[in-house]
Amino acid sequence: MNYSFATYTKPGSRPVPVQYAIAVGIIIAISLLLSLSSHYLGYQAVSLILLFVVAILSLRFEIGPVLAAAGASAVIWNFFFIPPHFTLAIASAQDGLLFFTYFVIAAITVTLTSRIRTRENRAMALFTLTKQLIDAKTQDEVARAAVNNIGSFFNAEVLLYLSEHDGDVFTHPHPASTLHADPKEYSVASWVYWNEKKAGKFIDRLPFSVATYYPISGPRYPLGVLGIRLKSDKQVSPEQETLLQNFIGQIASALEREQLNELSNRTTVYMESERLYKTLFNSISHELRTPLAAILNAAEGLQSSLPAANNSQHNDLVGEIHTAVERLNRLVENLLDMTRIESGHCAPSLDWCDIRDIINASLKKLEKELKHHTVIVSIADDVTLVKLDFGLMEQAFTNLLHNASIYTPAGTTVTIESKIERSTIIITIHDNGPGFPPETLPKIFDKFFRIPGSKTGGSGLGLSIVRGYVEAHKGMITAANVPTGGAQFQLRIPAEIHQPEQ
């Protein structure tokens, strides 16, 4: 039998020395009362009453005081009640048997009740812990409940480490910990974390630490590590260990629950913000473009309803409106694109794309702007299907080619080349125009940067959007001047590349 559990003292119960005094005092008082009436009761009955008192005491007091009371009562009974009185001698064999039986029954009563109470204590401790863990609303509260309960039940100092989000190793102990963490303790704790095996003092793995460390395992990744050092500086007994493992199991499921809760809260918040953003974005987009659509359609309506006589002049005017609408629309598009990139809501939706299709779509959009340029598209044969976001890449190419149309004179040749290197698609767009002023190269992708002295008609957003979209694909873009003259942009985008079935 192992009674080394530091007792799980219920609130309001008395300290042990006081219990000794009270228990023995009660026995003495009862004996005094009995001595007054022993004449009528007979000394055998007295033994039963004393036994009864010891049994009652064992319900209320610790085992030590109760054993003391049992001993005291046996001595008192023998000394004062069993004839011959005032001696420890026992005259008859019958009385000897009675005294022996008394002692054995008292001992058994005390042991049994004490054992029951130990179990009750443990059940109670587990119950208290479970209840507090259930009531805990956050991971912090779970940690506090764990440290407090283990600390008070095992009479120990506790050091608790909890994993960071998504199973990253901890860096600091939980602030509720009652044991000081030095680097040595930390190193043992992190070993336990990665290996999910207990280690530390009293264990053949890493015994140089002050505390013994137990892993708190979760279904997906370890949730943390719990270090315990009994204040008695003794080893945790097998029985305590069983209970401790029970505690840790409860703590693990509470931690797991809280982590899942936090995760689901974060997801909800994220989704809510995403939804809100989309709604707002769509509504602004709608608000800005509807008037543009109205202007464009009204102008076209005007054109078709006017008398043919003035048509050429009106055509010109409607053409002007049309150009202005297109320019404004491009600006709106750029501003919205930039907003999307800057708000971090620009996750590319990747799907198989034919790079030729993307380039064609951009060229088609810019048919008018590139009317006086020669465009050469040269795509290596091994460039088949690539996983990209069609819409984003189309916009990127459109911006790059639109730039070329603005900043190079008519008659310039724009060349678009594409090839695959390992799992990266490389697209190069270069022209034989004037190239970049060298000092502007480092700033070329900056937001609102425009080459000084360039003609009006740009927002300075186009290239920073291109960079944003390329980076959203985890790719990179560089700008350079070609040695033979002209500007060059190179996009390198890591992407899944389709392997044609042979």
Add this chain to the structure above:
Amino acid sequence: MSTSADILVIDDEIQMRRLLRSTLESAGYTVTLAETGKDGMRLATSERFDGIILDLGLPDIDGIDVLKELRRWAQYPILILSVRASEQEIVAALDAGANDYLTKPFRTEELLARLRSALRLFNTTASRETVFTVGAITIDLDAHLVRKHNEIVKLTPTEFSLLALFVRNAGKVLTHKYILQQVWGPKYEEQSQYSRVYVGQLRKKLEDDPNNPAVFLTESGIGYRFSAGD
């Protein structure tokens, strides 16, 4: 074709409604206007129309929901109006049964062309035409014969069924998902590389310049459109 068709326009913007009315009326259509999704659905159930132009950004009900509700019983063409940067929305609308889409701002002539093409397609699906000619290409669906400049072009069975799908829906935008469903089966809806690869092969065999397609057109981020050449 007669342009006395009845068109219902559902758009919450008064300016767009007025403009669409004048544009469509001057093109010979009879136009009814609705301001909200609810109004639109009420009108669509109580009166007879030949086609609907539906703005996706309605204040009361999501345009897609209006579309789904209408498609439960209405067969006639539904054209949707939307703004760019919402390709997924357009794809969703097309998959929910919209016939075509236009992004704002759009050209008046583009709108009229799309509407005309959708109405014509709807009215000719009943006819059992099996031989089609698009530019230099002749396709005989019954005989499984494809000619280009009078020369027979050999197509694999999959290429042919893809081409047949395009021909039957000439002028209409088909989403990747729809193409995969129709040609390869519902299990292949996510295997988007198939449609790309096979469209590429059809282009190589049938386009004059496969790198600059004029017949099998790409709709950015949405799908393909078989140009009937008008």
